[in-house]
Amino acid sequence: MLEIEQATYDEIVAHARRDHPDEACGVVAGPVGSDRPQRLVAMLNAARSPTFYEFDSHDLLSLYREMDDRDEEPVVIYHSHTATEAYPSRTDVSLAMEPGAHYVLVSTRSPDSVDFRSFRIVDGEVTEEEVRVVPSFLSEGRAPSRSIP
């Protein structure tokens, strides 16, 4: 199951709409091992295409270095489909190289409705999973960490 905050969900959908008719792409990073997508990084689609996406190679290096420095990993890798359903294409499956990530697909083919789905893609096998949108990770009975002077 993917658990994601409403604000992050909204940002992903807004990014997909903004870049339509090209595919939009990005990651939501989170602390290593937390499975919590917390920091959205919208990426440039270097392919600038309605049928393909690829992170720019320099941006990719910067992103992974930044995540490494912050002890983060790509919890979510998202991209949009602009004319088809939000389901991984054969290309998506063959190029999926982060077995630990939730692969989120958003379809922008309908201007009125949102199609937002999440998948695990491991060794060429696609497994859809439930998406649970929560108001905030902090509202689940976990107090925010803070230091008391």
Add this chain to the structure above:
Amino acid sequence: MSIQVRIPTILRTYTGGEKAVPGTGGTLAEVIDDLESRHAGLRARLVDEKGLRRFVNVYLNDEDVRFLAGLETAVKDGDNVTVLPAVAGG
């Protein structure tokens, strides 16, 4: 001194889970051959008969080696090589 090669998560099965491994060589191709001698199978994930695989990015320090000399890019002790699979799809 040697060259430090950073390995992405998906290829760490070849390096016993190590995030970075040392390599030696005068060119990127030689470093990959050197790694293959200790981490069998790694080379085939990086190169095919045409050279560097299309959806594998290799960086020498801060530069994508495709903008340098590809597999023939010269490397020296103290350099950092980073391997990152492309994040791409259709």
